[in-house]
Amino acid sequence: MSDATRYAVVGNPIGHSLSPAIHTRFAEQTGEAVRYERIEAPLEGFEQRVRAFFSEGGGGLNVTVPFKQQAWALADDHTQRAAGAGAVNTLWQDERGRLQGDNTDGAGLVRDLMVNNDVELAGARVLVLGAGGAVRGVLTPLLDAGPEQVVIANRTIEKAHELCRLFADQGSLDASTFEALKGPFDVIINGTSASLQGELPPLADTLVGNNTVCYDMMYGSETTAFNAWAGARGAAKTLDGLGMLVEQAAESFLIWRGIRPDTGPVIAALRNG
Ligand code: ATR
Known part of the structure; x- marks a missing residue:
């Protein structure tokens, strides 16, 4: 598990992503030091942005449209569910610096x-x-x-x-x-x-x-x-x-931080907001 505090979602376009709102609520709820931002990667520049993020000490990335297959290709190791999906929505580095790829959509x-x-x-x-x-x-x-x-x-x-x-x-x-x-x-x-x-x-x-x-x-x-x-x-x-959107985010948070957030209040807040 990483002691990094920086997390982000990468996609293109990314302006409407709810992931920052969801993860910020998870961080408040659990007291974890997590800052979560949006990254709009150029269509030809996904790999470069991912490598830069981790070399700058980033803790983990969510990946969304249209980069999930590229994220799968970039990961050094995959969970079984990511291998089945042929797509990755969650990236992090292990202690040896190998890029790990999971897909939390189905679990969500x-x-x-x-x-x-x-x-x-x-x-x-x-x-x-x-x-x-x-x-x-x-x-x-x-x-x-x-x-x-x-x-x-x-x-x-x-x-x-x-x-x-x-x-x-x-x-x-x-x-x-x-x-x-x-x-x-x-x-x-x-x-x-x-x-x-x-x-x-x-x-x-x-x-x-x-x-x-x-x-x-x-x-x-x-x-x-x-x-x-x-x-x-x-x-x-x-x-x-x-x-499903909030649950897939919670699975990512669990992978990165070792804590499963309580999703009920977050789903309710988004539903009413
Ligand atoms: P995604 O990543 O959202 O799954 P996709 O890979 O382009 O996007 O797949 C879209 C799915 O929606 C496909 O199953 C598509 O059916 P086809 O494989 O026949 O294209 C389906 N789809 C999209 N518009 C549809 C429509 N009007 N009626 C029925 N199926 C539709």
Whole structure:
């Protein structure tokens, strides 16, 4: 663990990142000496900014769009969940100066579902919409939670098949088109970026039953298009990705500082702020 105090999130653009607000609250809450800033790295200058940050004594970095794959390539060592994701959102140096890469997104999703919202994933039938980077980033922890089955549905079916191949040894994973899906599912997770544009994949009403929990990995001040769709079909719960965002940050804080912050008050403050 580092005794450094400087931490940051690197991305491009980075102006709207909530990570500084989240980590600053964690630092206040735990009494840890953490200063957390934003770094906007030029698109061609990610590696240089990361190397400079650590050579100046920085303690750890979060990495966001569009640099998560580059961060994976830059890390000397990866956790298993980062290796599965093929992407890194948390960097730090070990005592020998080797750059360590982890991906806390999936752990954040699973904790938000299971711990914050009492959603049972063990034995559940889970539908995941989308097969891009956001979905790949969470599959290892999701499969580790022991669902009976995870079905990945995507507009471009080849990408869903590719994820099934990549994660075949980690759990029961199947690919489907949206049209061929047979519901209802216990949990439906939207990992497409469609919701951000107010769009929805073509989803049958029968995918949602009275006990279905719907989770949109996107978040925003208003109900997402996916959650509005799910709510109108009688979903038991509709959740957005704000809790996942705070939980993935808490996992990073735990890695860097050895303390797990209490996320509940931080989620509530962001929700109300
Ligand atoms: P991210 O890093 O956010 O996952 P991405 O890798 O570009 O971004 O993946 C975006 C995902 O949203 C993909 O699964 C994409 O489907 P395709 O693979 O078919 O492109 C999905 N997506 C985006 N817009 C969509 C829409 N209007 N309808 C259905 N799926 C959509």
